Amino acid sequence: xxxxxxxxxxxxxxxxxDVSLDFPANEVTAIIGPSGCGKxxxxxCLNRMHETIPLARVEGEVLFxxxxxxxPDVDPIALRRHVGMVFQRPTPFPxxxxxxxxxxxxxxxxxxxxxxxxxxxxxxQALKQAALWDEVKDRLKGSATGISGGQQQRLCIARALATSxxxxxxxxxxxxxxxxxxxxxxxxxxxxRKSMTVIIVTHNMQQAARVSDRTVFMLSGEMVETASTRVMxxxxxxxxxxxxxxxxxx
Amino acid sequence: xxxxxxxxxxxTPESRTLPTLATxxxxxxxxxxxxxxxxGTVVADRVYRAAIFGFALCVPILLLLIFVEVGVAxxxxxxxxxxxxxxxxxxxxxxxQFGAAPAIAGTIITSIIALVIATPLALGGAIFLSDFxxxxxxxPLAFLIDLLAAVPSVVYGLWGVFFLLPLLxxxxxxxxxxxxxxxxxxxxxxxxYGPSVLAAGLILSIMVLPYIAAVSRxxxxxxxxxxxxxxLALGATRWETITGAVIPFARSGIIGGVILGLGRALxxxxxxxxxxxxxxxxxxxxxxxxxxxxxxxxxEFSEATNDVHLSALMAxxxxxxxxxxxxxxxxxxxxxxxxxxxx
Numbered sequence: 329x330x331x332x333x334x335x336x337x338x339x340x341x342x343x344x345x346d347v348s349l350d351f352p353a354n355e356v357t358a359i360i361g362p363s364g365c366g367k368x369x370x371x372x373c374l375n376r377m378h379e380t381i382p383l384a385r386v387e388g389e390v391l392f393x394x395x396x397x398x399x400p401d402v403d404p405i406a407l408r409r410h411v412g413m414v415f416q417r418p419t420p421f422p423x424x425x426x427x428x429x430x431x432x433x434x435x436x437x438x439x440x441x442x443x444x445x446x447x448x449x450x451x452x453q454a455l456k457q458a459a460l461w462d463e464v465k466d467r468l469k470g471s472a473t474g475i476s477g478g479q480q481q482r483l484c485i486a487r488a489l490a491t492s493x494x495x496x497x498x499x500x501x502x503x504x505x506x507x508x509x510x511x512x513x514x515x516x517x518x519x520x521r522k523s524m525t526v527i528i529v530t531h532n533m534q535q536a537a538r539v540s541d542r543t544v545f546m547l548s549g550e551m552v553e554t555a556s557t558r559v560m561x562x563x564x565x566x567x568x569x570x571x572x573x574x575x576x577x578x
Numbered sequence: 579x580x581x582x583x584x585x586x587x588x589x590t591p592e593s594r595t596l597p598t599l600a601t602x603x604x605x606x607x608x609x610x611x612x613x614x615x616x617x618g619t620v621v622a623d624r625v626y627r628a629a630i631f632g633f634a635l636c637v638p639i640l641l642l643l644i645f646v647e648v649g650v651a652x653x654x655x656x657x658x659x660x661x662x663x664x665x666x667x668x669x670x671x672x673x674x675q676f677g678a679a680p681a682i683a684g685t686i687i688t689s690i691i692a693l694v695i696a697t698p699l700a701l702g703g704a705i706f707l708s709d710f711x712x713x714x715x716x717x718p719l720a721f722l723i724d725l726l727a728a729v730p731s732v733v734y735g736l737w738g739v740f741f742l743l744p745l746l747x748x749x750x751x752x753x754x755x756x757x758x759x760x761x762x763x764x765x766x767x768x769x770x771y772g773p774s775v776l777a778a779g780l781i782l783s784i785m786v787l788p789y790i791a792a793v794s795r796x797x798x799x800x801x802x803x804x805x806x807x808x809x810l811a812l813g814a815t816r817w818e819t820i821t822g823a824v825i826p827f828a829r830s831g832i833i834g835g836v837i838l839g840l841g842r843a844l845x846x847x848x849x850x851x852x853x854x855x856x857x858x859x860x861x862x863x864x865x866x867x868x869x870x871x872x873x874x875x876x877x878e879f880s881e882a883t884n885d886v887h888l889s890a891l892m893a894x895x896x897x898x899x900x901x902x903x904x905x906x907x908x909x910x911x912x913x914x915x916x917x918x919x920x921x
Contacts, residue, residue: 375811377807377810377811380806380807380810382713405813405814405815406813408810408811408812408813409812409813412811412812413811415804415807415808415811417804419804419805419807419808421805421808421809421822421823421826421827422827423826423827423829424826432809432812432822433812433813435822436809436812436813436814436815436818436822437813484808487812488811488812491812491813
């Protein structure tokens with residue numbers, strides 16, 4: 329996935345300024361930066377969620393498998409079926425069971441209907457991938473809001489994984505979780521690179537250092553620096569990056 | 579040269595006197611006043627709590643009193659006619675025979691018609707207002723819908739008499755019966771007078787629509803944006819997002835709105851009385867004139883001269899109260915059943 333001269337606006341606010349980036353396949357890319365630097369907005373441009381907000385608009389290109397997702401012949405609905413997203417706070421569907429939550433994305437997929445057994449198999453696999461299966465296998469029919477916040481977030485990850493996306497976007501997925509749940513999600517992110525491209529927004533630099541292969545540093549809507557995570561955290565080339573990762577601001 | 583002077587003051591021997599400040603504080607008599615102020619708050623809080631508990635208690639007490647009063651007044655008629663009061667369709671004040679079956683059936687049928695017509699319209703309008711309408715349309719349209727609820731029911735009745743009834747008589751009823759051949763079913767049979775159960779149901783549907791629409795709009799707009807985004811991010815279309823995530827989330831609130839509308843439909847008196855035809859007759863056809871409990875009480879109360887007649891009307895009121903309570907109970911139970919997994 330790549331962005332080319334990407335600009336994003338909220339009304340008159342210029343939230344993402346001229347960002348051109350490569351997100352290498354089967355790697356984890358972390359986007360770091362202080363609050364309000366446009367990192368979440370950048371992420372939301374990658375599956376065309378940004379435009380669902382009133383007065384929001386996007387300029388420039390985002391290439392997904394070589395195709396510009398903002399060209400008029402691209403259906404954002406079809407795109408989102410290949411580019412999964414997990415939000416800052418867990419968003420399980422409260423009226424659905426745990427199983428139905430994981431299967432929710434399957435029900436809106438086009439094509440032939442899966443029978444019950446196929447759905448059950450996919451649900452099991454997604455929950456195992458999200459390291460949640462052992463904790464919920466005995467209450468798949470139970471309410472999705474009856475589990476802890478950390479479990480709910482892994483449920484949302486399982487829900488995104490069930491449709492086998494090519495790219496997974498994580499928007500501060502551990503911001504509302506306790507340290508133990510955070511660790512589980514991080515381990516999961518580390519595993520996921522084997523099967524997909526992962527882009528994670530985080531304001532936690534230790535997290536970026538732990539889980540990512542590449543890191544992007546953003547400031548005031550601009551991409552300041554991008555490098556392999558090891559290089560970024562040892563020898564940053566931009567003084568602003570150094571100032572941020574050494575904790576002098578942000 | 580400012581920076582060295584600051585630590586100097588901290589490390590001077592004089593500063594060591596600071597800890598001794600704690601000694602006079604511990605033995606000082608300043609503690610008791612703060613205790614008094616704590617006690618004062620508790621008393622005020624108790625008074626406040628008792629007062630609002632009293633206010634809250636007024637509501638169920640009032641309901642209970644109404645129930646008892648109406649029940650006691652209707653008891654002679656209920657005892658005299660027994661179960662037949664609910665099943666008989668003879669209402670003859672001259673002969674002293676009272677059976678409220680047509681009015682009970684009329685109340686329930688007109689309310690069902692009203693809800694069947696109004697619910698999809700109101701819900702559709704609420705979805706449009708919460709999820710599709712641009713903001714410059716949303717406010718005026720929402721205001722107009724709210725305004726519908728403020729129209730006095732006698733005005734709806736007048737509109738019914740001078741517009742709806744002729745329309746039904748000349749166009750709608752012949753169309754349903756003959757053109758659509760619905761006359762083959764027992765529900766759309768017979769002459770098209772105009773005043774009918776159908777007319778009452780239609781006018782009620784307009785009257786309950788703003789209640790259902792306003793409540794539904796509020797609960798739909800209260801659904802967090804994160805729920806909509808979660809569905810959209812999974813690749814759901816706008817429509818799938820609404821049917822799959824937004825409406826299920828708002829379901830118990832929407833049912834609450836429908837209950838509110840139902841309560842209005844069951845008890846509505848004036849407009850219904852003006853268009854239903856006021857006839858004690860049990861007919862399967864919606865074209866036939868009928869009666870509702872509320873319109874029966876309103877029509878006959880001033881003419882009820884003997885005790886049995888009066889008691890019979892009270893008994894009708896008692897049954898109406900009972901039906902309203904039972905229906906509300908069932909609806910609450912439904913909300914609890916369907917929305918229970920959320921809490």
